[in-house]
Amino acid sequence: MRDGQVVKGVRFRDHRVVGDILELAARYRDEGADELVFYDITASPEGRSVDRAWIERVASVLDIPFCVAGGIRSEADAEAVLNAGAEKISINTPALADPPLIERLARRFGSQCVVVGIDSQTLPDGRFAVYQFTGDPDRSRDSGRDTLAWVDEVQARGAGEIVLNCMASDGVRRGYDLPQLKAVRARCSVPLVASGGAGAPEHFLKLFEQKAADAALAASVFHSGQIAIPDLKRYLREHHVEVRL
Amino acid sequence: MADVAVIDSGGANLASLLHALRRLGAHAEVTSDFARMQSASHVLLPGVGAAFDAMARLRSAGLAERIPTLRQPLLGICLGMQLLFETSAEAADSQQATRCLGVLPGHVSRLSADADHPVPHMGWNRLTLLQTDPLFAGLGADDYLYFVHSYVAPASDAVLAVADYGRPIPAVVRGGNFRGVQFHPERSAKAGARLLANFLAL
Numbered sequence: 001m002r003d004g005q006v007v008k009g010v011r012f013r014d015h016r017v018v019g020d021i022l023e024l025a026a027r028y029r030d031e032g033a034d035e036l037v038f039y040d041i042t043a044s045p046e047g048r049s050v051d052r053a054w055i056e057r058v059a060s061v062l063d064i065p066f067c068v069a070g071g072i073r074s075e076a077d078a079e080a081v082l083n084a085g086a087e088k089i090s091i092n093t094p095a096l097a098d099p100p101l102i103e104r105l106a107r108r109f110g111s112q113c114v115v116v117g118i119d120s121q122t123l124p125d126g127r128f129a130v131y132q133f134t135g136d137p138d139r140s141r142d143s144g145r146d147t148l149a150w151v152d153e154v155q156a157r158g159a160g161e162i163v164l165n166c167m168a169s170d171g172v173r174r175g176y177d178l179p180q181l182k183a184v185r186a187r188c189s190v191p192l193v194a195s196g197g198a199g200a201p202e203h204f205l206k207l208f209e210q211k212a213a214d215a216a217l218a219a220s221v222f223h224s225g226q227i228a229i230p231d232l233k234r235y236l237r238e239h240h241v242e243v244r245l
Numbered sequence: 246m247a248d249v250a251v252i253d254s255g256g257a258n259l260a261s262l263l264h265a266l267r268r269l270g271a272h273a274e275v276t277s278d279f280a281r282m283q284s285a286s287h288v289l290l291p292g293v294g295a296a297f298d299a300m301a302r303l304r305s306a307g308l309a310e311r312i313p314t315l316r317q318p319l320l321g322i323c324l325g326m327q328l329l330f331e332t333s334a335e336a337a338d339s340q341q342a343t344r345c346l347g348v349l350p351g352h353v354s355r356l357s358a359d360a361d362h363p364v365p366h367m368g369w370n371r372l373t374l375l376q377t378d379p380l381f382a383g384l385g386a387d388d389y390l391y392f393v394h395s396y397v398a399p400a401s402d403a404v405l406a407v408a409d410y411g412r413p414i415p416a417v418v419r420g421g422n423f424r425g426v427q428f429h430p431e432r433s434a435k436a437g438a439r440l441l442a443n444f445l446a447l
Binding site: 029034056059060062063064065082083084085086087107108109110111112113160161188189190191192211214215244245 | 258259260261264265268294295358361363364365367368369387389391393394395429431432433434435437438
């Protein structure tokens with residue numbers, strides 16, 4: 001989301017407009033998406049909160065859960081987003097800057113609606129590093145945190161779900177980063193959502209067959225129409241992955 | 246037209262429920278006024294957040310003793326379903342239990358995670374019906390409902406349907422005019438809308 005328009009980036013750079021929010025939300029609802037995530041990609045870097053008017057409009061047309069990410073830095077920010085009808089809030093950069101925010105949100109609204117997004121890259125030595133300010137290519141940088149340690153910490157602080165975005169895979173459609181996801185899932189007692197890299201139905205199947213995550217998130221392949229959600233879900237069911245059709 | 250009183254148990258996020266009720270053509274109003282609940286055709290007890298916070302709010306509004314006296318169809322949703330039981334392990338102090346509304350027998354306990362079943366339980370599940378109820382009219386074996394919860398109701402004769410999450414999860418419960426659903430019908434696409442419509446037709 002940027003200025004009320006849906007945009008999609010390739011490897012977190014060069015965001016381009018793909019369409020109006022409500023139209024896209026209704027399309028994915030009708031195609032059988034199980035949950036939608038709206039990222040306000042400009043919110044964090046520019047230090048402003050998400051514009052909430054669109055959340056109410058989205059809530060009025062959606063009958064599936066949706067999550068809002070971007071610019072949520074306080075209980076008041078979170079409350080406004082939840083009151084507008086979002087099921088969950090996702091925090092990323094603000095959690096890195098103020099880790100106790102996770103506890104305050106979980107205590108106030110319940111862990112079930114507090115998602116922590118983690119942008120992670122594999123370092124040359126094989127360790128995983130948390131990146132921050134990833135909405136802005138000029139400010140995006142290594143936060144200095146180890147991804148696995150951060151995964152432990154956010155759960156201890158009350159996160160109810162983790163979305164792991166594997167940055168090297170994002171937007172390039174070569175498949176989910178299964179080794180990294182498996183390493184993270186081994187540390188998770190909360191649901192783990194895989195993000196970044198989906199390019200073909202087989203990528204989703206591998207993710208679930210190898211139990212690398214509890215859910216799959218994708219954007220490029222759905223926005224472009226390269227993969228239709230109903231086809232993907234039928235394919236997964238044919239391959240014995242339980243999905244809602 | 247159904248005239249629905251939605252009990253204000255605090256917490257956020259009543260918008261999605263109100264939208265769902267309006268899509269079904271019902272008139273819905275959020276209230277903490279007991280007289281308003283008594284005059285409604287249907288009562289909903291939603292709940293997002295923690296059992297102890299919700300019960301503290303219901304007590305301070307003088308509703309904890311009065312909700313159990315309501316005679317019209319009442320539906321508790323998610324935490325609202327858990328509040329129908331006697332006590333919940335979701336307490337401010339882990340040594341204590343939260344005393345709840347007590348219209349259904351038993352204790353709400355915490356779900357334990359295992360490798361294939363993280364907690365919170367989040368996602369879409371089918372129901373296995375154990376007893377018949379008008380709520381289930383038109384729902385099929387391949388209908389999925391959206392769950393998000395960390396606590397679980399006790400097994401008892403009050404359980405009308407369960408969902409499988411490595412163990413049977415009480416998903417629909419009933420005691421007289423009081424019903425509860427662990428999932429979120431307002432976020433469960435067409436199947437959820439069908440169930441809500443069935444409730445409003447009671």
